Amino acid sequence: MHTSQNCCNFAPDLIILAEYAQLSLFLINLNMTKRTNNRIIVAIDGYSSCGKSTMAKALAQYAGYTYVDTGAMYRAIALYTIQNNLTETQLINALPDIHISFRHLHDGQHVCLNGVDVEAQIRTLEVGNMASKVSPIKEVRRFLVAQQQQMGIDKGIVMDGRDIGTVVFPNAELKLFLTARPEVRAMRRFKELQAKGENPVFEEVLHDVNDRDYRDTHRAESPLRQAEDAVVVDNSDMTKDQQIKHIINIFNDHIH
Numbered sequence: 001m002h003t004s005q006n007c008c009n010f011a012p013d014l015i016i017l018a019e020y021a022q023l024s025l026f027l028i029n030l031n032m033t034k035r036t037n038n039r040i041i042v043a044i045d046g047y048s049s050c051g052k053s054t055m056a057k058a059l060a061q062y063a064g065y066t067y068v069d070t071g072a073m074y075r076a077i078a079l080y081t082i083q084n085n086l087t088e089t090q091l092i093n094a095l096p097d098i099h100i101s102f103r104h105l106h107d108g109q110h111v112c113l114n115g116v117d118v119e120a121q122i123r124t125l126e127v128g129n130m131a132s133k134v135s136p137i138k139e140v141r142r143f144l145v146a147q148q149q150q151m152g153i154d155k156g157i158v159m160d161g162r163d164i165g166t167v168v169f170p171n172a173e174l175k176l177f178l179t180a181r182p183e184v185r186a187m188r189r190f191k192e193l194q195a196k197g198e199n200p201v202f203e204e205v206l207h208d209v210n211d212r213d214y215r216d217t218h219r220a221e222s223p224l225r226q227a228e229d230a231v232v233v234d235n236s237d238m239t240k241d242q243q244i245k246h247i248i249n250i251f252n253d254h255i256h
């Protein structure tokens with residue numbers, strides 16, 4: 001069990017730090033890092049575990065944009081629900097007491113729940129499952145969507161989630177819809193959990209991926225769907241580096 005980290009007092013996780021440094025090196029090696037004055041909104045949507053956040057982070061770093069992981073916001077609400085053992089009605093009433101913020105460290109972005117860094121705690125299977133239960137609640141969605149729209153007011157943002165191109169920023173200049181075969185996504189998630197010291201069973205992770213896809217696409221409120229004007233990227237058979245190059249090429253074609 002991870003312990004909470006105070007937002008002012010955080011020792012970075014060395015594994016994440018190493019991965020982040022590797023990504024920066026990759027971008028620098030390819031001589032791709034650049035800043036652009038043409039600031040747009042990039043909306044990245046797609047199924048769970050298809051690499052949205054890795055792609056969004058890489059693109060934001062390349063363009064010098066702000067990155068926002070909206071899944072982390074739903075996960076923070078899920079964690080609050082678990083910590084306080086809330087029913088749906090109690091959660092809705094407690095929303096004004098929930099303050100979600102981000103802080104940017106050298107190892108990437110961390111989400112804070114009421115001032116406490118909970119980045120590690122929100123990444124467990126338990127919190128992920130609760131996030132897919134609290135995210136269909138319309139009051140929760142309205143609460144978070146309003147904050148997300150505020151974050152994009154100055155553009156120059158890459159935001160990832162499920163409803164970014166359809167609900168949060170229907171007028172986003174660039175919309176990407178990421179997808180990959182469920183078995184490929186389950187294997188990625190399985191390895192991630194193992195790397196965090198958990199002991200996952202592949203069949204359970206696959207079941208979870210399918211379950212989450214169903215809930216994400218069938219809920220009444222803002223179901224996951226591809227925006228009509230989104231560019232679809234199926235990354236089942238791409239390496240991470242190939243995906244990053246591909247997405248950066250799409251971005252460059254778009255802004256020039």
Ligand code: DC
Pocket residue numbers: 048049070071072074075128131132133135136160161162163164212216
């Ligand atoms: O991307 P993720 O696995 O961190 O997302 C956690 C949950 O939150 C997942 O069930 C989908 C949901 N979510 C959502 O409904 N809308 C978003 N914009 C982002 C995530």
